[in-house]
Amino acid sequence: MNLPITTLSLVILLAHGLQAASVSGASGRALFENYRDNYSGNFIDFTMGVPPMPTDRRLDNEFATTLGVTFSTFQNSLLNPIGPHNVYVSSFTGRENTIVGTPCTSCSDDGRYPYQIQFTDPQRYAGVQRLWNADTRTRFYSSDGTLLFEGLGSDFYGYQADTPDTTTWVQRIEISGVNQQVGYTDDLFFGTSVPEPGVAALAAASMVLIMRRRRGA
Numbered sequence: 001m002n003l004p005i006t007t008l009s010l011v012i013l014l015a016h017g018l019q020a021a022s023v024s025g026a027s028g029r030a031l032f033e034n035y036r037d038n039y040s041g042n043f044i045d046f047t048m049g050v051p052p053m054p055t056d057r058r059l060d061n062e063f064a065t066t067l068g069v070t071f072s073t074f075q076n077s078l079l080n081p082i083g084p085h086n087v088y089v090s091s092f093t094g095r096e097n098t099i100v101g102t103p104c105t106s107c108s109d110d111g112r113y114p115y116q117i118q119f120t121d122p123q124r125y126a127g128v129q130r131l132w133n134a135d136t137r138t139r140f141y142s143s144d145g146t147l148l149f150e151g152l153g154s155d156f157y158g159y160q161a162d163t164p165d166t167t168t169w170v171q172r173i174e175i176s177g178v179n180q181q182v183g184y185t186d187d188l189f190f191g192t193s194v195p196e197p198g199v200a201a202l203a204a205a206s207m208v209l210i211m212r213r214r215r216g217a
Contacts, residue, residue, distance in 0.1 A: 022140075022149035022159050023127065029156040032127045032189035041125075041191035042067055046089050047097045058086040059099060068120035069190070073101035077112035077180050087115045090184060098131060098184040101175065111183055114176035119190065122169035126190040127158020130175075132183020143171040152178075158189065 023031055035041035044063065047053065052062040063069045072084035085103040090096060092109045101115030111132065119126070122143050130136050131154055138151040140159040144167060151157030161168045169192075175185055 021162075022151070022157070024151055024155050024157050026156070028127065028158050029129070029187075029189075032125065032158055035125065035191055035194060036189060039191065039193045039195060041189060041193070042069075044069075044188045045097065046099055046186060046188075048089055048091075053089060057089040057091065059089055060086045064120070069188075070118050070120075071099065071115065072118070073103055073113050073115040075114040075176075076103070077110070079114065079176075082113075095131065095184050098186040100184050101182060109184075112177075112180040114174065114182055115185075116175060117173040117185075117188065119171055121192075122166045122171045123190040124169050124192045124194055125158060125160035126170040126173060126188070127156060128173060128175075128185050128189070129156050129187040130154055130183065130185055132177065133181055135178040135181035136183045137176045137178060139174040139176070140170050141172045141174065142169065143167055154183070156187075160194065 032041065036043045044067070046059075048057070052066070053059070054062060059071050061070050071087045073087055074081065074084050076082045082103060087099045087101050088109070090098050090100050090109050092100075095109070099115070100109045100111060101113035102110040103113065117128070126140065128138065130138050130151070134153050136152070136154050138157045140148040140150075142148055148168075148170065149157070149159040159170055161170070170190070176182055
């Protein structure tokens, strides 16, 4: 059986669904999409025109009461503390409906200002799609400020805790970059419910069978 590498990675992740792990790329995104679709996971795609996205594109606390998540720009391009200011839903060509950190209210996207995603309560897993270049940085922190995982580059990045101990869960995602290369963020996944090991193993086995049937094995 020759499964595509992304499928093999997803099968492994599903089968070990309760192990602490950083995830990235298509297989990591697929894992979190599964949580969204089958385990009541949360998902925000920042699509303008869909409530509660603001008409002025300044995203602040629209999701604070409904989903327990806020967004803020906390440093300027020299990495000095500011604000916190809003983040913005971009209208830049090729980056529409992504978020970007900037204190501006009337200027174009800057892409150099670090920003953060904060959860009111820690999340068992969280992940985002990062869009910019090889110097883009994504960091996941626990409630006590411990760095759980750092992803470098333009890709999907996420983290899942291995125990029900909420002190090991994700409290904040910091969006920054080397040499001011912060860039854009899309498709935020997060939640507290993940499949039990037996359910995860069954899902993995089912995926193998499905892929074998598609290939006529």
